[in-house]
Each structure stands twice: as structure tokens, then as C-alpha cells.
Amino acid sequence: xxxxxxxxxxxxxxxxxxxxxxxxxxxxxxxxxxxxxxxxxxxxxxxxxxxxxxxxxxxxxxxxxxxxxxxxxxxxxxxxxxxxxxxxxxxxxxxxxxxxxx
Amino acid sequence: xxxxxxxxxxxxxxxxxxxxxxxxxxxxxxxxxxxxxxxxxxxxxxxxxxxxxxxxxxxxxxxxxxxxxxxxxxxxxxxxxxxxxxxxxxxxxxxxxxxxxxxxxxxxxxxxxxxxxxxxxxxxxxxxxxxxxxxxxxxxxxxxxxxxxxxxxxxxxxxxxxxxxxxxxxxxxxxxxxxxxxxxxxxxxxxxxxxxxxxxxxxxxxxxxxxxxxxxxxxxxxxxxxxxxxxxxxxxxxxxxxxxxxxxxxxxxxxxxxxxxxxxxxxxxxxxxxxxxxxxxxxxxxxxxxxxxxxxxxxxxxxxxxxxxxxxxxxxxxxxxxxxxxxxxxxxxxxxxxxxxxxxxxxxxxxxxxxxxxxxxxxxxxxxxxxxxxxxxxxxxxxxxxxxxxxxxxxxxxxxxxxxxxxxxxxxxxxxxxxxxxxxxxxxxxxxxxxxxxxxxxxxxxxxxxxxxxxxxxxxxxxxxxxxxxxxxxxxxxxxxxxxxxxxxxxxxxxxxxxxxxxxxxxxxxxxxxxxxxxxxxxxxxxxxxxxxxxxxxxxxxxxxxxxxxxxxxxxxxxxxxxxxxxxxxxxxxxxxxxxxxxxxxxxxxxxxxxxxxxxxxxxxxxxxxxxxxxxxxxxxxxx
Amino acid sequence: xxxxxxxxxxxxxxxxxxxxxxxxxxxxxxxxxxxxxxxxxxxxxxxxxxxxxxxxxxxxxxxxxxxxxxxxxxxxxxxxxxxxxxxxxxxxxxxxxxxxxxxxxxxxxxxxxxxxxxxxxxxxxxxxxxxxxxxxxxxxxxxxxxxxxxxxxxxxxxxxx
Numbered sequence: 001x002x003x004x005x006x007x008x009x010x011x012x013x014x015x016x017x018x019x020x021x022x023x024x025x026x027x028x029x030x031x032x033x034x035x036x037x038x039x040x041x042x043x044x045x046x047x048x049x050x051x052x053x054x055x056x057x058x059x060x061x062x063x064x065x066x067x068x069x070x071x072x073x074x075x076x077x078x079x080x081x082x083x084x085x086x087x088x089x090x091x092x093x094x095x096x097x098x099x100x101x102x
Numbered sequence: 103x104x105x106x107x108x109x110x111x112x113x114x115x116x117x118x119x120x121x122x123x124x125x126x127x128x129x130x131x132x133x134x135x136x137x138x139x140x141x142x143x144x145x146x147x148x149x150x151x152x153x154x155x156x157x158x159x160x161x162x163x164x165x166x167x168x169x170x171x172x173x174x175x176x177x178x179x180x181x182x183x184x185x186x187x188x189x190x191x192x193x194x195x196x197x198x199x200x201x202x203x204x205x206x207x208x209x210x211x212x213x214x215x216x217x218x219x220x221x222x223x224x225x226x227x228x229x230x231x232x233x234x235x236x237x238x239x240x241x242x243x244x245x246x247x248x249x250x251x252x253x254x255x256x257x258x259x260x261x262x263x264x265x266x267x268x269x270x271x272x273x274x275x276x277x278x279x280x281x282x283x284x285x286x287x288x289x290x291x292x293x294x295x296x297x298x299x300x301x302x303x304x305x306x307x308x309x310x311x312x313x314x315x316x317x318x319x320x321x322x323x324x325x326x327x328x329x330x331x332x333x334x335x336x337x338x339x340x341x342x343x344x345x346x347x348x349x350x351x352x353x354x355x356x357x358x359x360x361x362x363x364x365x366x367x368x369x370x371x372x373x374x375x376x377x378x379x380x381x382x383x384x385x386x387x388x389x390x391x392x393x394x395x396x397x398x399x400x401x402x403x404x405x406x407x408x409x410x411x412x413x414x415x416x417x418x419x420x421x422x423x424x425x426x427x428x429x430x431x432x433x434x435x436x437x438x439x440x441x442x443x444x445x446x447x448x449x450x451x452x453x454x455x456x457x458x459x460x461x462x463x464x465x466x467x468x469x470x471x472x473x474x475x476x477x478x479x480x481x482x483x484x485x486x487x488x489x490x491x492x493x494x495x496x497x498x499x500x501x502x503x504x505x506x507x508x509x510x511x512x513x514x515x516x517x518x519x520x521x522x523x524x525x526x527x528x529x530x531x532x533x534x535x536x537x538x539x540x541x542x543x544x545x546x547x548x549x550x551x552x553x554x555x556x557x558x559x560x561x562x563x564x565x566x567x568x569x570x571x572x573x574x575x576x577x578x579x580x581x582x583x584x585x586x587x588x589x590x591x592x593x594x595x596x597x598x599x600x601x602x603x604x605x606x607x608x609x610x611x612x613x614x615x616x617x618x619x620x621x622x623x624x625x626x627x628x629x630x631x632x633x634x635x636x637x638x639x640x641x642x643x644x645x646x647x648x649x650x651x652x653x654x655x656x657x658x659x660x661x662x663x664x665x666x667x668x669x670x671x672x673x674x675x676x677x678x679x680x681x682x683x684x685x686x687x688x689x690x691x692x693x694x695x696x697x698x699x700x701x702x703x704x705x706x707x708x709x710x711x712x713x714x715x716x717x718x719x720x721x722x723x724x725x726x
Numbered sequence: 727x728x729x730x731x732x733x734x735x736x737x738x739x740x741x742x743x744x745x746x747x748x749x750x751x752x753x754x755x756x757x758x759x760x761x762x763x764x765x766x767x768x769x770x771x772x773x774x775x776x777x778x779x780x781x782x783x784x785x786x787x788x789x790x791x792x793x794x795x796x797x798x799x800x801x802x803x804x805x806x807x808x809x810x811x812x813x814x815x816x817x818x819x820x821x822x823x824x825x826x827x828x829x830x831x832x833x834x835x836x837x838x839x840x841x842x843x844x845x846x847x848x849x850x851x852x853x854x855x856x857x858x859x860x861x862x863x864x865x866x867x868x869x870x871x872x873x874x875x876x877x878x879x880x881x882x883x884x885x886x887x
Contacts, residue, residue: 003732006835008773011736013831015743020711020827021820022747025812027704031752031798035759038790039743042766045778053773058849058857062865064770064778065858068785069869073876075790079797080880086801098701708819715826722830725837 008050015043030085030092034078041071104161106151107178110188111227113140113147118220125213134203137216141199141223145192151180152189160233160297167236174294179233182582183363183428187230190432194352194439194558195223201443201554202344204547205450209342215255219348222248226353230360234294235284238361242280242325245354246273252349253341265340272334276324280361283317296364303368311368315375318365319382322358326412328386333649335409336393339401343449346401347442351408352435359415359431363424370422377508380420380501384512384519387413389647391522395529396643398632399456400445403530406646407482408438410523414497417516421509423500425583429569430493437481437490437562440555444475447551448534451542458530459632462537462625468544470552472535474559479531481562483524483613486606489565494520496569499601517608524612532620537629732772738765750811752798756791763787774848 022036045064052060082092089096117140125133158181167174199219206215225244232238247270254266284294290306291299303311322328327335338350349355362369362379369375390410397403411434418427449456451468465472481490498520501513569579620628636644645651698705742762749755763786770779858866 003729003772006832007732007736008769009835010828010832011739011769013828013835014740016831017824017828018740018743018747021817021824024704024708024711024823025747025816025820027702027816028812029752031794032747032755033703033707035752035755035794036747038759038786039747039762042763042786045782046766046769049770049773049775049778052775052849056849058854061775061778061849061854062858062862064775065781066862066865066869068778068781069873072785072790073873075793076880077876077883079793080883082797083800084883092801094703097703711823712819715823715830718830718834719826722833725833 005050005054008046012043012046012050015046016040019043027095028093030082030094033094034075034082038071038075041067103151103154103159103180106147106154107159107161107180107231108163110144110147110151110192111178111224111231113143114220114223114227116140118217118224121213121220122217125217128213130212133213133216137220138196138199138203140220141192141196144223144227145189145196148185148189148192152185155180155185162233171292172288172294174234174236176237177233177295178231179297180231183360183424184230186428186432186579186582187360188227190435191223191226191230191353194435195219195226195348197554197558198344198348198352198439198443201347201446201551202342204550205344205446206342207547211255215252215342218248218252218255219345222252222349222354226357229357233296235287235296235299236294238296238364239281239284242321242357242361243277245349245357246270246277246325249273249338249349249354252345253338255341255345259340262340265334265337269334269338272331273324276321276331276358279317279324280321283314283321286314286317300365300367303371306371308372312372312374315365315369315372316378318361318369319375319379322362322416323382324358325361326355326358326416327409328358328382328413328416329389330649332386332389332409333646333653336402336405336646339399339405343401343442343446346405347439347446350405351438351442355408355412356415356431356435359412359419359427362416362419363427366419366422366424376420376422378420380417380509380512383413383416383418383420384515385413386410387417387519388515388522389413391519391526393643393646394526395522396636396640398458398644400448400458400461400530400534401442401456403458403526404438404441404445407441407523407526410519411438411482414494414516414519417512418497418500421497421500421504423497425569425579426493426496426500428583429579430490430497432568433481433489433493433562433565436558436565437478440474440478440558440562441482443551443558444471444478444555447471447548447555448475450548450551451544452540453543458533459629461534461540462629463535463539464542465535467539467542468548468552470549471555474552474555475535476531477559477563479527481565483527484520484605484609485524485613486602486609487566489562489568491602491606491609492566492569495602495605498605499598502601503597517604520605521608521612524609525616528613528616529620532616532625533628536621537625728772732769735765735769735772738762739769753795756794756798760787760791763791777851777854 016039019036019039019042022039023033024036026032026036045067048060048064048067050060052058052064085097086092117137121128121133121137128136158179160177160179163176163178165173166176199216202215202219206212209215222245225241225248227241229238229241229245232241250266250270253269254263257263257266287299288294290310291302293299320331323331335350335355339346341350387410390406390408390413394403394406394410397406411430415427415430415434418424418430447468448461448464448471451464451471452461455461477488481488484491484494498513498516501509501516567578618624642648698709739762742758742765746755746758746762749758763782767779767782767787770776770782
């Protein structure tokens with residue numbers, strides 16, 4: 001395997017930045033925000049796996065696996081919440097949910 | 103002896119505590135009998151102690167203050183000075199307690215009154231018998247506190263409460279000086295014991311002795327109402343008359359004289375201090391006498407005469423005549439208590455009227471008051487062969503025999519004062535007891551009150567035998583105090599007789615002047631004059647040389663002005679406003695920042711991401 | 727060979743993701759994302775993590791994305807004309823953040839590159855499993871409990887009132 005370490009990191013950072021951009025830009029659609037979060041989590045997983053490969057330790061892959069498990073829990077809850085909110089406000093626009101206004 | 107000393111202190115303490123705690127629950131007669139019994143039991147102890155007295159006794163009962171090398175045990179010391187004073191105090195206070203039972207018969211708040219009287223006796227005896235300065239100071243403050251509470255006894259009237267506060271605050275100035283002096287002595291000697299300090303005074307430089315002596319003098323000025331701290335005593339007459347008799351005439355105000363006498367072996371080492379004491383005494387004596395000339399209020403005449411007489415005692419101390427000062431102190435206690443108690447009888451009979459111009463003709467209506475009162479006035483005036491004559495003369499003689507212009511002029515001032523004293527004493531007698539009849543009301547209580555006056559009158563009249571001059575066989579006090587310090591110069595019998603002749607002439611001259619001005623027909627003119635507007639000199643004397651106004655102008659007004667500035671400008675203007683400004687600034691900032699929390703998730707995410715980006719960018723910039 | 731494959735897969739991943747985040751319809755975004763995740767799974771495989779690659783395909787590209795699809799269909803968001811595409815105003819902070827973060831990480835990654843790359847060692851499934859169930863047994867338990875809680879939470883939020 002002759003891929004330089006930092007090439008993978010660059011890929012991961014680009015993915016992370018795209019995910020973040022998605023979250024920031026898609027304020028009108030909460031589902032797209034969740035997708036952006038998934039993209040960011042994937043980039044983190046990529047970093048873990050790369051680290052695991054580089055130092056030859058299984059822990060990175062383990063954490064990637066745990067991230068998958070965590071993400072599934074997160075997504076299921078988040079989507080349930082989206083359903084709930086949509087049922088109340090008939091909208092997926094986050095700007096419509098203003099009850100945290102200080 | 104130990105037992106007597108302990109009981110002498112414990113009886114009044116017990117009586118005071120019990121009547122303070124349980125006085126309202128107990129029957130009135132029981133409380134009254136109890137407090138009187140406590141003081142008379144104290145008197146019995148004092149007499150027994152006197153009977154078994156063989157020489158100075160020092161008794162330690164226990165530890166009180168003890169920290170590192172600071173030791174102030176409960177340690178009593180009995181020597182001729184404290185012994186004679188404690189016998190006198192127990193006796194006079196005992197009589198006044200009996201008198202108070204009848205004087206205060208219609209007062210509902212008897213428990214508080216008698217508790218305070220008893221506690222006062224306790225505090226005064228502590229002051230007298232203390233061996234060390236902190237214990238003395240405890241008694242000193244104790245009498246001050248009781249005085250404050252008793253002056254303001256009828257506290258519902260704001261004037262009385264103000265008078266109490268005035269007394270307390272004015273004496274506090276002196277107390278502070280005394281406390282500084284005590285602390286200084288401890289710093290110098292490492293001990294509080296009065297006999298030890300007295301024995302070591304010669305070790306100190308002259309200047310330090312003078313400074314400490316002046317501090318003690320200021321303390322005595324406050325307590326003994328000497329110029330310039332005398333303004334509280336006339337106002338203190340707002341208290342019940344027995345209180346005036348007991349505290350503000352006979353006992354407490356002499357504490358300053360006692361303190362200086364007690365410390366005299368120490369402070370007498372400085373001629374400057376002695377001169378300062380003598381000057382203070384002389385000026386105070388003159389001041390009190392002049393003010394007493396013009397007063398209309400019966401009790402205030404007596405109050406100013408007290409100031410004047412204590413001035414004499416201070417003069418005696420300043421002249422080094424401790425024996426003479428103590429002699430006058432004892433005799434003065436008898437006749438001044440007598441005069442105040444007599445005044446109490448008059449005031450009771452006159453339905454609490456205190457203006458002497460509205461009195462008259464009481465000679466026939468209250469003979470039992472008149473004759474003892476006359477005896478008291480004669481003592482005060484120094485009419486020959488009364489106790490007051492001998493005691494005052496011994497002071498005058500001591501001052502005369504001191505060398506120097508200062509003491510000579512003080513002697514002349516004191517003679518002038520003696521003339522004035524005689525004059526105002528008989529002015530009082532003529533105005534109150536002679537002239538036309540007024541309505542009086544007598545009742546059973548007044549009878550008993552009048553009988554209390556008789557033993558005091560006898561003691562005042564014949565108090566002279568305590569210390570007869572040398573040519574009449576020598577004095578008892580003189581030999582009793584013989585070993586006490588005090589540079590009394592021996593003098594010949596001829597000199598003595600001559601001096602007494604001068605004093606007697608002046609006293610009688612004063613009597614005649616008073617008779618000419620206030621006796622017989624001219625009394626009516628004086629009474630008529632009194633309703634007109636007083637002349638400037640008269641008003642000047644009536645208002646106590648305007649000292650109150652002077653203090654108001656130079657002390658109280660600037661202080662109020664300063665307080666006003668500190669309150670309105672500094673406290674409200676600087677401290678409050680800056681805090682208000684800070685809080686409102688924080689509030690505005692908070693509200694402004696609060697607009698950030700819009701409740702929109704997108705803004706939060708953007709802020710969060712921006713923060714992360716800044717951190718990352720900073721790290722990257724560091725790496726570059 | 728592997729390197730070329732990696733760069734191709736990287737390009738696919740990036741393009742897929744870019745299309746996903748700029749898609750006008752959520753359903754299309756999901757499809758692009760599935761593509762992207764497939765190529766990412768292959769990258770995992772190339773990096774010697776076959777198990778993670780398999781889970782990526784099964785759980786991510788399979789389960790989670792299908793869950794998204796379900797929700798989109800359930801909420802009836804299939805009408806693109808109802809959804810407003812982000813305006814330019816919304817995009818520029820996103821792009822700026824992307825640039826800053828990607829740029830920063832790039833700088834950090836490049837500057838910290840060690841002089842010599844250590845040897846690459848593949849991690850076997852046995853090694854992986856032993857580490858998972860021996861050293862991280864507790865973590866597995868905690869994750870399982872967390873899944874249970876998520877399940878309960880989702881049921882609570884989703885029940886009809």
C-alpha cells in the first residue's frame with residue numbers, strides 16, 4: 001500500500017468540509033442537515049480506519065465500527081424527531097422551529 | 103477579708119441579675135426589698151472589711167483575660183483609698199436605693215430601674231476595687247453603660263434618649279484616651295497591675311509619663327465632666343432624680359478623680375501633668391460655679407455645682423493633695439446626694455415642677471426637707487464648721503502651699519469660685535424655700551423620702567471630723583492615708599487658721615450677697631425679672647457659656663456636612679452609581695448578546711462551525 | 727495499481743458527495759450518497775479493513791440510507807417544488823467554512839507527515855474480533871444499551887397521540 005497518509009487525510013478533510021457545508025447551507029431542510037452529519041461522520045470513520053492501517057492496530061477499525069453503531073442510533077432518534085416535528089409544524093425548515101428563542 | 107471582698111461585689115451583682123431576669127415575675131415589694139438588702143449587705147461587708155483592715159490586701163479570685171503575656175486576672179486590691187470609697191459608695195447607694203423605692207413608687211418599670219441601680223453599684227465597686235487596669239476599665243465602662251441606660255430611663259421621650267446618648271458619646275471620647283493610655287502602659291511595662299505600675303513610674307522618661315498622664319486626664323475629663331468634656335452632665339439630669347443623686351453627683355462622676363488619685367504615684371511624676379490636672383480642675387470649678395449662678399432648673403443648678411465641686415477635687419489632685427481630694431470626694435458625696443434627694447422631695451411635692459422661680463415658701467410646708475437641704479447648701483457653700491468647709495479648705499490650703507504663679511492664680515480662682523458657690527447655694531435656698539406660699543402636695547411616700555435626708559445631713563455637717571485640721575487634733579484620714587503618696591507640704595497652724603479665715607469670710611460674704619439680692623422683699627423683684635427677657639450675660643451663663651453651640655458649630659456641623667458629602671456624593675454618587683452603571687452595562691451587553699440566541703438551529707450550527715474553524719485556522723497558522 | 731484505484735475511488739466519493747449536497751431533491755441526494763458510500767467502503771477495503779467496509783455497505787448504504795428514504799417518503803417530501811433550494815446567501819458561509827477547515831486540516835496533515843512511512847500491516851478479522859470482544863467488551867455492551875435507548879426514544883417520539 002503506497003498511498004501517502006496525508007492523501008487519505010486530505011480526502012477525509014474534504015469530505016468533512018462538504019458535510020459541514022451541507023449542514024450550514026441546507027437550513028431549509030432538516031433531512032439534508034442530517035445527511036451532512038452522516039457525511040462528516042463518514043469522514044471521521046475514514047480517518048480512524050486510515051490510522052488503524054497506518055499503525056497496524058485494530059482499535060481504529062473498532063472505533064469505526066462503534067461509530068456506525070452510534071450513527072444508527074443517532075439517525076433513528078433524529079429521524080423520529082423529524083417525523084414528530086413535521087407532524088407538529090408541517091415543515092422541515094429549521095427556521096420554523098423557534099421555541100428555543102432566548 | 104477575701105470573703106468580705108467577694109460578697110461586697112457579689113451581692114449587688116446577684117440583686118441586679120435576679121431583678122433583671124425575674125424582676126417582672128416577682129412581687130414588687132420583694133424586688134424592692136431584695137435590691138435594697140443587696141446594697142446594705144454590701145455595706146455591711148464593707149464595714150466588716152474596714153473593721154478587720156490591717157494593711158493593703160490583694161486578693162486574686164480567678165483568671166479573666168489571659169493570653170500569652172497579657173494577664174488580667176479578677177484581682178481586687180484594698181487599700182485606704184479603695185476602702186474608704188467603697189464604704190462611702192455602699193452607704194450612699196444604700197440610702198438612695200431606699201429613697202428610690204418611694205420615689206419610683208408610681209413607676210411601672212421598677213424591675214429595670216432597680217436592676218440597673220444594683221448593676222451600677224456592682225460596676226462602681228469593681229472600678230474602685232480593681233487591682234489591674236482592664237478590670238478597672240470594665241467597671242469604668244459598666245458605670246458608663248448603667249448611666250446611659252438610666253439617663254434614658256424614660257426613653258419614650260426623645261429628649262431623654264438624646265441626653266443618654268449625649269452622655270455616652272461624650273464620655274466615650276475620654277474612654278478612648280483612657281484605653282490608649284492603658285494599652286501604652288502595657289506596652290511599656292508588660293503588666294496591668296496598678297501597684298506595680300505605680301512602683302515603676304520613675305523608670306520612664308519624663309515625656310512619656312506626661313503623655314500617659316494626659317491620656318488618663320482626658321479619660322477622667324470625660325467621666326468626671328471636666329472642661330471641655332462637661333457638656334453631658336447638665337443634660338444627664340433628664341434621668342430620674344435618684345439616678346442623678348447616685349450616679350451624676352455622688353459616685354460615678356468622681357471615678358475620674360479616683361482614677362487620677364489611684365494612679366497619682368505614677369502620673370504625679372510629671373509636673374506638667376499635675377499642672378494640667380490642676381488647671382483643668384480650676385477652670386472647671388469656675389465654669390460650673392458661674393453657670394450655676396444663672397440656672398433656673400433646680401436639678402441643673404445642682405448639676406453645675408457638681409461639675410464645679412469635682413473641679414475642686416481635680417484641683418486638689420493636681421496640687422498633689424490626694425488626701426484632701428479624697429476627703430472632699432467623700433464629704434461631697436454625702437452633701438450632694440443630700441441636695442439631690444432633697445431636690446427630689448421638692449420636685450415630687452411640686453408636681454414635677456423644676457423651675458426654681460415657680461417655687462417658694464417650702465420652708466414651712468416641708469420643714470423636714472428644708473433643714474437637711476439647708477445643711478447640704480451650707481456644706482456646698484463652705485459655711486464654717488460644716489464638713490464641706492473643712493474639705494474644701496484642705497484643698498485650698500494645698501493649692502496655696504504649692505509654689506509658683508500658676509498655683510497662686512489657681513488659688514485665687516478657687517477663692518472666687520468659693521464666693522460664687524456660696525452665692526448660688528443660698529440663691530437656691532432663698533428662691534425655693536422662702537417667699538410666698540405655693541401649693542404643695544404631701545403624701546406618705548414623701549415622709550419616708552425626707553427621713554432619708556437626715557443621716558446624710560448629719561454626715562455632711564459633721565463629715566469634717568474625718569479629717570480635722572492639724573490644730574484641732576489632726577485628721578483621721580490624714581493618718582489613714584499617711585503612707586499614700588502625695589507631696590503634701592506640712593504647714594503651720596497659724597497659716598491654716600488664716601487660710602480658713604479667708605475661706606470662711608468669703609463664704610459668709612456670699613451668703614450675705616445672696617441674702618441682699620434674693621432675701622426678703624427683693625426676692626419678689628427677682629421673680630418678676632425672671633419672666634422678662636434675660637440679659638446677654640445671664641443668657642451666656644444660663645446656656646453654659648454656649649459650649650453646646652460651640653461644639654455644635656465646630657464639631658457636629660462639620661461632621662454632619664462631611665457625612666452628607668460622604669453619603670450623597672461618595673456613597674450614592676460614586677459607589678452606588680458606579681455599581682449601577684456596571685450592572686446596567688452588563689445588562690445591556692447581555693441583552694445585546696442575547697439577541698444571538700434566536701432559537702434558530704442554523705445560526706447555532708453556523709456559530710459552532712465558525713468557532714471550530716477559527717480554532718483550526720489558528721492551529722494551521724501556528725504550523726505555517 | 728492500488729494507488730490508482732484509491733485515487734479513482736476518491737474522486738468518485740468526492741463527486742458523489744458533492745452531487746448529494748447540491749441535489750435539489752432529497753431522494754436524489756440519498757442515491758448519490760449511496761454511491762459515495764459504496765466507493766468509501768472500497769477505500770476501507772483498500773486500507774485493510776474488510777469488516778468495516780462490509781458494515782459500511784450493510785448498515786450505512788443499506789439500512790441508514792433506506793431509513794432516510796422511508797422518512798422522506800413518509801413525510802411526502804417528494805415534491806421538489808415545495809422545498810426551497812438554499813440561496814447563494816446560504817451557500818457562501820458554507821463554502822468559506824469548507825475552505826477554511828479543509829485548508830487547515832490539509833496544512834496540518836502535510837506539515838506533520840513523518841519522514842518515513844511505516845510499513846503497512848493488514849489487520850485480520852481474528853485480531854479485530856479479539857480486540858473487540860476482549861478489550862472493548864464493555865464498550866460493546868454500552869453501545870447495545872444505547873441502541874436500546876434509541877429504540878425506546880424513537881418509539882416514544884413516533885407514537886400517535
